[in-house]
Amino acid sequence: MQLRTPISHIRGLGSAKEGLGHWTMQRLTAIANVVLIAWFLISAMSLAGADYQETRAWLASPISAGLMLLLIASAFYHAKLGLQVVIEDYVHHEGLKIAALIAVTLATIGLGVISAVAVLKTSIAG
Amino acid sequence: MAKVDRPLSPHLQIYRWYLTMALSILHRASGVGLSVGLIFLTWWLVALAGGDESFARVEWWKDSFLGWLFLFGMTLALTYHLANGIRHLVWDLGYGFEPEVAKNSGIAVLAFAGAATLLIWLVILIAG
Numbered sequence: 001m002q003l004r005t006p007i008s009h010i011r012g013l014g015s016a017k018e019g020l021g022h023w024t025m026q027r028l029t030a031i032a033n034v035v036l037i038a039w040f041l042i043s044a045m046s047l048a049g050a051d052y053q054e055t056r057a058w059l060a061s062p063i064s065a066g067l068m069l070l071l072i073a074s075a076f077y078h079a080k081l082g083l084q085v086v087i088e089d090y091v092h093h094e095g096l097k098i099a100a101l102i103a104v105t106l107a108t109i110g111l112g113v114i115s116a117v118a119v120l121k122t123s124i125a126g
Numbered sequence: 127m128a129k130v131d132r133p134l135s136p137h138l139q140i141y142r143w144y145l146t147m148a149l150s151i152l153h154r155a156s157g158v159g160l161s162v163g164l165i166f167l168t169w170w171l172v173a174l175a176g177g178d179e180s181f182a183r184v185e186w187w188k189d190s191f192l193g194w195l196f197l198f199g200m201t202l203a204l205t206y207h208l209a210n211g212i213r214h215l216v217w218d219l220g221y222g223f224e225p226e227v228a229k230n231s232g233i234a235v236l237a238f239a240g241a242a243t244l245l246i247w248l249v250i251l252i253a254g
Contacts, residue, residue: 001215027218030211037208043244047254051192052181056174079161086154107187108164125175 022081029078036071056122065123069116076112080104146225149232152208156203163200201246206239 017114042063047055058064082105091097173180187193206253213231216222222231 012156027215030215034205034208034212041204041246045249045253048250050172050251056182059171059174075164075167079157079164082140082157083161086158099194108161111164111168115171118168118171121175122171 008071026078026081029074031060031082032070035037036067036074039067040071059122060126062123065119068119070117072112072119076108076115080108083108103124131174145232150211153207153214156207156210159203160200160207163203165202166196181244198243198247202239203244205242205246206235207237209238209242 047058050058058069084101087097087100087104091100103113170184171185188197210232213222213235216231222228
Protein backbone atom coordinates (compact mmCIF):
# COMPACT_ATOMS: atom_id res chain seq x y z
CA MET A 1 0.00 0.00 0.00
CA GLN A 2 1.35 3.41 -0.94
CA LEU A 3 0.20 6.19 1.38
CA ARG A 4 2.46 8.94 0.09
CA THR A 5 1.62 11.24 -2.77
CA PRO A 6 3.71 10.47 -5.88
CA ILE A 7 5.80 13.64 -5.58
CA SER A 8 6.57 13.10 -1.89
CA HIS A 9 7.40 9.50 -2.67
CA ILE A 10 9.89 10.59 -5.31
CA ARG A 11 11.42 13.13 -2.96
CA GLY A 12 11.25 10.72 -0.02
CA LEU A 13 9.60 13.43 2.05
CA GLY A 14 6.27 14.06 3.72
CA SER A 15 5.09 17.53 4.66
CA ALA A 16 6.95 17.20 7.95
CA LYS A 17 9.89 15.49 6.18
CA GLU A 18 9.34 12.23 8.09
CA GLY A 19 5.64 12.20 8.89
CA LEU A 20 4.84 8.68 7.67
CA GLY A 21 7.82 7.20 9.48
CA HIS A 22 6.70 8.90 12.68
CA TRP A 23 3.14 7.62 12.30
CA THR A 24 4.26 4.06 11.52
CA MET A 25 6.72 3.85 14.41
CA GLN A 26 4.20 5.28 16.86
CA ARG A 27 1.77 2.47 15.95
CA LEU A 28 4.47 -0.21 15.90
CA THR A 29 5.73 0.75 19.37
CA ALA A 30 2.10 1.03 20.55
CA ILE A 31 1.40 -2.58 19.53
CA ALA A 32 4.63 -3.76 21.17
CA ASN A 33 3.75 -1.78 24.29
CA VAL A 34 0.35 -3.48 24.61
CA VAL A 35 2.08 -6.85 25.02
CA LEU A 36 5.04 -5.61 27.07
CA ILE A 37 3.01 -3.45 29.45
CA ALA A 38 0.57 -6.31 30.07
CA TRP A 39 3.57 -8.46 31.02
CA PHE A 40 4.95 -5.63 33.16
CA LEU A 41 1.69 -5.13 35.08
CA ILE A 42 1.32 -8.85 35.75
CA SER A 43 4.96 -8.96 36.90
CA ALA A 44 4.44 -5.95 39.18
CA MET A 45 1.54 -7.78 40.83
CA SER A 46 3.53 -11.00 41.22
CA LEU A 47 6.42 -9.01 42.78
CA ALA A 48 4.24 -7.42 45.46
CA GLY A 49 5.80 -8.20 48.82
CA ALA A 50 9.01 -9.56 47.26
CA ASP A 51 12.27 -8.52 48.97
CA TYR A 52 15.42 -7.25 47.26
CA GLN A 53 16.91 -10.66 46.45
CA GLU A 54 13.65 -11.99 45.04
CA THR A 55 13.09 -8.90 42.90
CA ARG A 56 16.69 -9.09 41.66
CA ALA A 57 16.40 -12.78 40.85
CA TRP A 58 13.26 -12.05 38.86
CA LEU A 59 14.93 -9.40 36.68
CA ALA A 60 18.12 -11.48 36.36
CA SER A 61 16.35 -14.25 34.43
CA PRO A 62 17.01 -13.96 30.68
CA ILE A 63 13.32 -13.81 29.83
CA SER A 64 12.55 -10.98 32.26
CA ALA A 65 15.71 -9.10 31.32
CA GLY A 66 15.02 -9.53 27.61
CA LEU A 67 11.41 -8.40 27.89
CA MET A 68 12.46 -5.47 30.10
CA LEU A 69 15.03 -4.38 27.50
CA LEU A 70 12.36 -4.54 24.80
CA LEU A 71 9.97 -2.61 27.04
CA ILE A 72 12.60 0.08 27.63
CA ALA A 73 13.28 0.45 23.91
CA SER A 74 9.62 0.47 22.91
CA ALA A 75 8.34 2.66 25.77
CA PHE A 76 11.05 5.32 25.52
CA TYR A 77 10.73 5.44 21.73
CA HIS A 78 6.94 5.76 22.03
CA ALA A 79 7.33 8.49 24.69
CA LYS A 80 9.75 10.39 22.47
CA LEU A 81 7.33 10.30 19.52
CA GLY A 82 4.37 11.31 21.67
CA LEU A 83 6.13 14.17 23.46
CA GLN A 84 7.42 15.39 20.10
CA VAL A 85 3.85 15.77 18.79
CA VAL A 86 2.72 17.53 21.96
CA ILE A 87 5.61 20.00 21.70
CA GLU A 88 5.01 20.59 18.00
CA ASP A 89 1.34 21.30 18.72
CA TYR A 90 1.65 23.59 21.74
CA VAL A 91 5.05 25.29 21.66
CA HIS A 92 4.80 28.02 19.02
CA HIS A 93 8.06 29.88 19.62
CA GLU A 94 10.43 28.36 17.06
CA GLY A 95 13.55 28.52 19.24
CA LEU A 96 11.83 27.13 22.32
CA LYS A 97 10.26 24.40 20.23
CA ILE A 98 13.59 23.24 18.83
CA ALA A 99 15.18 23.41 22.29
CA ALA A 100 12.33 21.33 23.78
CA LEU A 101 12.55 18.77 20.95
CA ILE A 102 16.30 18.42 21.47
CA ALA A 103 15.80 18.07 25.24
CA VAL A 104 13.14 15.37 24.80
CA THR A 105 15.25 13.44 22.29
CA LEU A 106 18.36 13.51 24.46
CA ALA A 107 16.48 12.78 27.71
CA THR A 108 14.64 9.76 26.30
CA ILE A 109 17.81 8.33 24.73
CA GLY A 110 19.79 9.05 27.90
CA LEU A 111 17.29 7.56 30.36
CA GLY A 112 16.65 4.64 28.00
CA VAL A 113 20.34 3.76 27.77
CA ILE A 114 20.82 4.12 31.55
CA SER A 115 17.81 1.85 32.16
CA ALA A 116 19.12 -0.73 29.69
CA VAL A 117 22.60 -0.76 31.26
CA ALA A 118 21.01 -1.21 34.70
CA VAL A 119 19.04 -4.23 33.44
CA LEU A 120 22.16 -5.72 31.83
CA LYS A 121 24.19 -5.21 35.02
CA THR A 122 21.54 -6.93 37.15
CA SER A 123 21.10 -9.69 34.61
CA ILE A 124 24.80 -10.44 34.09
CA ALA A 125 25.73 -10.23 37.78
CA GLY A 126 22.83 -12.62 38.46
CA MET B 127 5.48 40.77 10.37
CA ALA B 128 2.56 43.03 11.37
CA LYS B 129 -0.19 41.29 13.31
CA VAL B 130 -3.50 41.50 11.50
CA ASP B 131 -6.72 41.06 13.47
CA ARG B 132 -8.42 38.48 11.35
CA PRO B 133 -11.70 36.89 12.39
CA LEU B 134 -11.07 33.66 14.30
CA SER B 135 -12.97 30.42 14.00
CA PRO B 136 -14.72 29.30 17.22
CA HIS B 137 -12.13 27.99 19.64
CA LEU B 138 -12.14 25.20 22.19
CA GLN B 139 -13.74 27.06 25.08
CA ILE B 140 -16.88 27.79 23.08
CA TYR B 141 -17.90 24.15 22.74
CA ARG B 142 -19.78 22.16 25.35
CA TRP B 143 -17.52 19.41 26.68
CA TYR B 144 -18.55 15.92 25.74
CA LEU B 145 -17.07 12.55 26.59
CA THR B 146 -15.03 11.69 23.48
CA MET B 147 -13.48 15.17 23.53
CA ALA B 148 -12.43 14.84 27.17
CA LEU B 149 -11.05 11.34 26.57
CA SER B 150 -9.01 12.61 23.62
CA ILE B 151 -7.15 15.22 25.65
CA LEU B 152 -6.88 12.76 28.53
CA HIS B 153 -4.97 10.42 26.20
CA ARG B 154 -2.35 13.11 25.71
CA ALA B 155 -2.28 14.11 29.36
CA SER B 156 -1.84 10.50 30.49
CA GLY B 157 0.87 10.03 27.86
CA VAL B 158 2.82 13.03 29.15
CA GLY B 159 2.31 11.79 32.71
CA LEU B 160 3.59 8.33 31.79
CA SER B 161 6.71 9.90 30.27
CA VAL B 162 7.42 11.31 33.72
CA GLY B 163 6.72 7.83 35.10
CA LEU B 164 9.53 6.47 32.92
CA ILE B 165 11.94 8.47 35.09
CA PHE B 166 10.74 6.42 38.04
CA LEU B 167 11.23 3.19 36.06
CA THR B 168 14.82 4.24 35.37
CA TRP B 169 15.37 5.07 39.05
CA TRP B 170 13.94 1.70 40.10
CA LEU B 171 16.08 -0.28 37.62
CA VAL B 172 19.26 1.64 38.57
CA ALA B 173 18.53 1.10 42.28
CA LEU B 174 17.94 -2.60 41.69
CA ALA B 175 21.29 -2.86 39.89
CA GLY B 176 22.97 -0.77 42.61
CA GLY B 177 22.34 -3.02 45.57
CA ASP B 178 20.44 -3.49 48.79
CA GLU B 179 20.87 0.06 50.07
CA SER B 180 19.84 1.96 46.96
CA PHE B 181 16.88 -0.38 46.50
CA ALA B 182 15.78 0.26 50.09
CA ARG B 183 15.65 4.00 49.30
CA VAL B 184 13.25 3.44 46.40
CA GLU B 185 11.17 1.09 48.55
CA TRP B 186 11.01 3.73 51.27
CA TRP B 187 9.78 6.35 48.81
CA LYS B 188 7.38 3.86 47.22
CA ASP B 189 5.81 3.17 50.61
CA SER B 190 5.47 6.86 51.49
CA PHE B 191 2.12 8.54 50.88
CA LEU B 192 3.53 10.66 48.05
CA GLY B 193 5.08 7.60 46.43
CA TRP B 194 1.84 5.67 46.70
CA LEU B 195 -0.16 8.55 45.26
CA PHE B 196 2.32 8.84 42.37
CA LEU B 197 2.25 5.12 41.58
CA PHE B 198 -1.52 4.90 41.92
CA GLY B 199 -1.83 7.79 39.47
CA MET B 200 0.65 6.10 37.15
CA THR B 201 -1.36 2.86 37.25
CA LEU B 202 -4.50 4.79 36.35
CA ALA B 203 -2.70 6.65 33.55
CA LEU B 204 -1.13 3.43 32.26
CA THR B 205 -4.31 1.33 32.18
CA TYR B 206 -6.21 4.24 30.61
CA HIS B 207 -3.56 4.99 27.98
CA LEU B 208 -3.25 1.27 27.23
CA ALA B 209 -6.99 0.73 26.71
CA ASN B 210 -7.54 4.01 24.88
CA GLY B 211 -4.45 3.28 22.75
CA ILE B 212 -6.10 0.05 21.61
CA ARG B 213 -9.21 2.13 20.86
CA HIS B 214 -7.04 4.37 18.68
CA LEU B 215 -5.53 1.35 16.89
CA VAL B 216 -9.05 0.11 16.09
CA TRP B 217 -9.83 3.56 14.65
CA ASP B 218 -6.67 3.27 12.57
CA LEU B 219 -8.17 0.11 11.05
CA GLY B 220 -11.24 2.14 10.14
CA TYR B 221 -13.74 0.85 12.69
CA GLY B 222 -15.78 2.43 15.47
CA PHE B 223 -16.25 6.00 14.24
CA GLU B 224 -20.03 6.10 14.65
CA PRO B 225 -20.80 8.62 17.45
CA GLU B 226 -22.67 6.05 19.52
CA VAL B 227 -19.91 3.43 19.15
CA ALA B 228 -17.17 5.98 19.90
CA LYS B 229 -19.00 7.05 23.05
CA ASN B 230 -19.56 3.50 24.25
CA SER B 231 -15.98 2.42 23.55
CA GLY B 232 -14.90 5.47 25.57
CA ILE B 233 -17.06 4.38 28.50
CA ALA B 234 -15.60 0.86 28.19
CA VAL B 235 -12.07 2.30 28.30
CA LEU B 236 -12.85 4.27 31.45
CA ALA B 237 -14.44 1.23 33.07
CA PHE B 238 -11.41 -0.91 32.19
CA ALA B 239 -8.95 1.64 33.57
CA GLY B 240 -10.86 1.97 36.84
CA ALA B 241 -11.39 -1.77 37.30
CA ALA B 242 -7.84 -2.77 36.30
CA THR B 243 -6.28 -0.14 38.59
CA LEU B 244 -8.38 -1.29 41.54
CA LEU B 245 -7.59 -4.96 40.82
CA ILE B 246 -3.84 -4.30 40.54
CA TRP B 247 -3.71 -2.38 43.82
CA LEU B 248 -5.92 -4.89 45.58
CA VAL B 249 -3.46 -7.64 44.60
CA ILE B 250 -0.48 -5.52 45.64
CA LEU B 251 -1.98 -4.54 48.98
CA ILE B 252 -3.05 -8.11 49.80
CA ALA B 253 0.25 -9.70 48.72
CA GLY B 254 2.49 -6.92 49.99
